[in-house]
Amino acid sequence: MYLWDTHILRHFASGHSTLREHLQRVAWAEIALPSVVVAEVVRGRADYALKATPQQSPLAHRLLLDTLHLLHTFTWLAFDQDSAAELLRLQRSVQTRKRYADAQIAAMALAGHHIVATRNQAHFVDLLPPAQLANWIDEPPR
C-alpha cells in the first residue's frame, strides 16, 4: 500500500494537480493513512478548536468535524507490534538525528512492506530504502 505522509494529505485537500495525476493511476484501496498522521491531524485541529476565541470557535469547530469526515474517507493503518519492533530496530541502528514521527511512519512501512508517499524524502534517508519512497507532489507519474 501507499502510506501517505502529512504533506500528501495537505495537498489532497488543497487540490494539487500532480497529486491528481497519481490518484488517477492508483486505486483508492491501495492508499492508507498511517495512524501517526491521523493522530497528528486530529490533534492539530482539536487544539485549534479548543483554544479558539469566541469569534474563531464556530469556524474552528466546523473545520474539526469536516477534517474528521475527510479522514474517514481513507483506510487507516494502525501502528502495530511489528511496527514497534521495526521502530526499536531503527532506534538502535540509525546514527543520524531523525524525527520521531518520520521514524514511526518508516517503521510501519518496513513492517508491512509499504511505500511511503511523502514530499520530505530527505527526512526518510537512512530509514527506508529508495524503493519504499515516492514523491507524489514534485514528481509526476511515469
Added chain:
Amino acid sequence: MEYTVILTQPAAARWRATVPALPDCSAEAPTRVEVLGKIRDRIISVARQAEVLRLQVPVAPQLMPLDAETPWRWFGAFQDDATWDTLFDQLEQQREDQALGA
C-alpha cells in the same frame, strides 16, 4: 456426507459439474444425468483419499471495501481554508521538536 455441486451447461450437449469444497474435483459429460454420475464418482474417489482438518493461522486477510473509489469530492475541499496550510506548518514544526531516541 453431502457436497454442494455446481452444474452448468456451457453448450447444448455439454454439462459441467464442480464442487466448491473440492477445488480440483470437476467433471464434464454430454447429459445432466451422466455428469452427476461422474461427479459423484470423483467425489467418492477424492473423499476416500482425503483427510480433512482445520488449521489455525495467526493472520487474517485484509478486508478491502468493494466500493472504494477515490473520494474526489474531498479533493481540494480545503483549498479556501487559510488554516489548513497553517495546520500542516505547525505539524511540521512539531515533528522537528521530537527526535528518534530523544
